[in-house]
Amino acid sequence: GVSYKAVVFEESGVLLPAPHRTATEWEARSCIPAGTVQQAALSGGENSLSLQYSRGELTAVEFLQELGQQCFEIANVRVPVHSFLWDLIRKEVRKQLPVMAEAAQCIRAEGLQTALLGHSLCLGHGERLLPLDQQHFDVVVESPQEGVPRPNPGIYKLCLERLGVQPQESILLDSSSQNLEAAAQLGMKIVKVDDPAAALKELETHLGFPLQGFVPYTRSVRPGMEIPKDHLQKYLEDVLGAHPTAPLELRQFDHGESTRSYLVKFGGRLLVLKKEEEPPSGPSGPFVPREYRVLKALAEAGVPVPPLLALCEDRSILGSPFLLLEHCAGRIHRAAS
Known part of the structure; x- marks a missing residue:
């Protein structure tokens, strides 16, 4: 592809939105004959006000002036086109x-x-x-x-x-x-x-990737770094005691070396999952359990850290140890400076 x-x-x-799309409701509220704005905006074929506006040949001010004049000639009544445009903008x-x-x-x-x-x-x-x-x-x-x-x-x-x-x-x-x-x-x-x-x-x-659910510093999960959603869904239901109807959604943070970090949307909650890398041979290093212990000690000492939810060292769930914590919005510093 x-x-x-x-x-x-x-x-x-x-x-x-295109200028004429919400004209019908606005005309009814403003006591303007039905179809006036659309006729004024679309008549003239390729030289219609709507096409001139969308092609950038008319500024918004010029468009409004011309539209008001056309509406007056069609309906023989003064049309408050500024009101129409702002209504359009607010609503659409x-x-x-x-x-x-x-x-x-x-x-x-x-x-x-x-x-x-x-x-x-x-x-x-x-x-x-x-x-x-x-x-x-x-x-x-x-x-x-x-x-x-x-x-x-x-x-x-x-x-x-x-x-x-x-x-x-x-x-x-x-x-x-x-x-x-x-x-x-x-x-x-x-x-x-x-x-x-x-x-x-x-x-x-x-x-080939979703265009909704954006969270800063995240992207869609990279090929080869997927995790089994069904296993994770069951684990979260057991640990958190919740059974949301919406499907679990995953994104991946665009940083991390020794661990893989994922954003998990589980019902109405945003969670962070940090998972050990899976080396080609030998056991995984102790990065995730060590990070969990450090964060837990910091929390107990009163240092602000994201709320810890769980540490899972059962490899049958996702293939390697992982920890879960609540997502806290903030800035990620990529360099010491």
């Missing part, structure tokens, strides 16, 4: 944006790059409309600043050049068929975003 190195997220329609971004942002974090945790294709969604005073931490992205390309509107293939070439990857090593998420066609002609893999959840499922199949 193809080994992908980067995923490119379009801003409008992927991180932000709460659902869509966190899901996509988490996907971007999962992608980067696997060592792939991410890029954001934006078009300066600002509403006066330079305030950015998209409430997104751009640190989720290795590269951010703004169409107006580059002078290359989508679906001009040049914007994708520029993005790929800055990522340092070939088209066939990248995937584009976009809601515009026109944009996707231009990217596909370059050789990029494309995923159309009509329903965000369905699009992310499709992206998971291409990438």
Whole structure:
């Protein structure tokens, strides 16, 4: 299969919903004739306001001005389009944006790059409309600043050049068929975003790892480092006295030499499992039991450490000794400095 190195997220329609999608409910509440906003946004074919906006040819301010004028001509009534846009953002971004942002974090945790294709969604005073931490992205390309509107293939070439990857090593998420066609002609893999959840499922199949359940410093379990979930599930049920209905989920911390560290989602709890390496010959070293004893002594002395849950030296469970403790969020320092 193809080994992908980067995923490119379009801003409008992927991180932000397309402008006309929640218009029906808003029109009913605002006493605006049904279909006014959608007609205003979509009429005009390839030159419709919606497509101009998604291609980055209109800023949010220009889009709102044009949309208000079109609505007035259609319905012969002044339409508070600013109210519509903010209603859209409040309602839809709460659902869509966190899901996509988490996907971007999962992608980067696997060592792939991410890029954001934006078009300066600002509403006066330079305030950015998209409430997104751009640190989720290795590269951010703004169409107006580059002078290359989508679906001009040049914007994708520029993005790929800055990522340092070939088209066939990248995937584009976009809601515009026109944009996707231009990217596909370059050789990029494309995923159309009509329903965000369905699009992310499709992206998971291409990438081969989950795009939810992100916890800092973790990634999907590396090949060859899997542990038997059924054995662990039974052990946790016995030790913790809980029987959650949701399946047990595993991620792996991206550090550790003499031990393997896993994040375990068991019901509503996040646990850390530290397991001995399995050397090709001879017994495992005493790293895990020794760490357990040190942590236990520190806890008894009043030193803050994550709550210890269990030490298991029965090799029939996971093949080597392991300890369990509660997960505590924090920062992992990779160097003494």
